[in-house]
Amino acid sequence: MVPFSERRDTPQRLVQITLDQVEVVERFAPGFFEHPDQRYADQPFGIGLMTVPRTIYKENDGLFGSINQESWFFHVVVSETYGRSLTPTHASLKYYSGEELLETRTLNKPSLSGLSGVRFATAAGLDEVFDLRFQCSFMTEPPVDKMQVDLTLVAHDGTTLNESLEVTLSRYEPKTELWFPLEGYFVILAGGDFNEHHAQEWSQHHALDILALGPDRQLVSGYAATNQDFVSWGREVLAPADGVVVYTRNDVPDNANPPRVDKESLNKLPDPLWRVGGNSVVIDHGNGEFSFLAHMQQGSVRVAMGEVVKRGQVLGLLGNSGNSSAPHLHYHLMAGDTLFRSDPIPLRFKNVFFDGVAKGFATGPLKRGVYLRANWQ
Structure with missing residues (x-):
């Protein structure tokens, strides 16, 4: 049924869309075709933050054995109750060992633009506005076991929103003894x-x-x-x-x-x-x-x-x-x-x-x- 959304990953590429079934609706509710930014302009913002994956594991960076550096990788998925546009303008990444703050790293708007995408709306089925990709590395001692991600977001109407997410980190302990699937x-x-x-x-x-x-x-x-x-x-x-x-x-x-x-x-x-x-x-x-x-x-x-x-x-x-x-x-x-x-x-x-x-x-x-x-x- 129309209306529908069509996303192009390749600019200037011709896309053919075939509809298996078309249903003609005589009347649409007022504002049906309006963009969420306009349709829900009078509603309060509801921001959701989550990580993908939900559980984040650190990996040692050593090639022939463990070294004193480890890395981890995750996305912060940002959603809004009505799907309204949001732009990240500032991020602060705080690294903790227990309750001790080890370091704070900041990212500005151009940096966040390079990390931003919409990666989990199709196959994963998440209702996201955008997500941010973070790759982190730190020394193994003292171990980083927690992060806090602070985001500043600006809405279409200029509203500034500040949101935070705490991220727990761990090292995975295998449960299954795996043998390599080829010989x-x-x-x-x-x-x-x-x-x-x-x-x-x-x-x-x-x-x-x-x-x-x-x-x-x-x-x-x-x-x-x-x-x-x-x-x-x-x-x-x-x-x-x-x-x-x-x-x-x-x-x-x-x-x-x-x-x-x-x-x-x-x-x-x-x-x-x-x-x-x-x-x-x-x-x-x-x-x-x-x-x-x-x-x-x-x-x-x-x-x-x-x-x-x-x-x-x-x-x-x-x-x-x-x-x-x-x-x-x-x-x-x-x-x-x-x-x-x-x-x-x-x-x-x-x-x-x-x-x-x-x-x-x-x-x-x-x-x-x-x-x-x-x-x-």
Whole structure:
């Protein structure tokens, strides 16, 4: 039904909108077509602040072991009762260890403009005016366990509003012993940092895009023109821990011409929130931790909803389905069974080793661009 809103991410791009059903309404309520700024101009403002994710975990920045610096990442989502326009003009970030104020950092209007977006209104379904993206780093001692975010907002009519949000920080203690879902050499293509694309989505802050490598650490065996040229293609994807399968998908075609994503075919498939993951599996590990493994080959998923799986069981074959530009495995851990709407959880693996300049167990967060090996023996 019209009216509707249409958002363009690409300026000057022609957008075709097809209406499946049109209902003609003879009369509209007064002010129906007015912008909220005008329609609700006489109403008091109601501002809401929340973080995405709801629970925020700090990650040590060390590559080959812990160092004396850690980082964390979150969005502050700003809502208004009637959806009226708001502009952030000033922010103050206060860092606490217990009740001791360690430091205050401030951001002006131009800085906040660069951090602002509307990232959680579609897939996550949040009723937001805008959100602000904050990436923070601090020394591990004394530990920062709390922040206060103070925002100054200016409404369309010039009204100035001051709002505050307290943010609790912690280090995550894994509940499930995870084993890496591939065997042998691999490299992280994306993940392990907060300045890459996964961090823009609710459940994927700690996600990994994984490329399997050959015995000589080779990535491809040809010209990377087909899926079969990639060493990753067809590798067995293994259950990282025991659990119950709560979601599977097996009908998404593989993108045949890397690095091209066949978005035309992808957009015709049902269930748009999940089709981006292609052929995928979600495992409930029974303690508030859920594994999501995505982009497997069409028809290769070997498990079914409700099936009990054991660590190391083959779930499917590594593919190039969904929103994927080359054969790889996407893996992340989340605190619920719903993609795009569940909190992310940091990853720790039992069986991952450094196998390059540095050797030994990888005990911390895995970083992109480092040769690693998963040993299932």
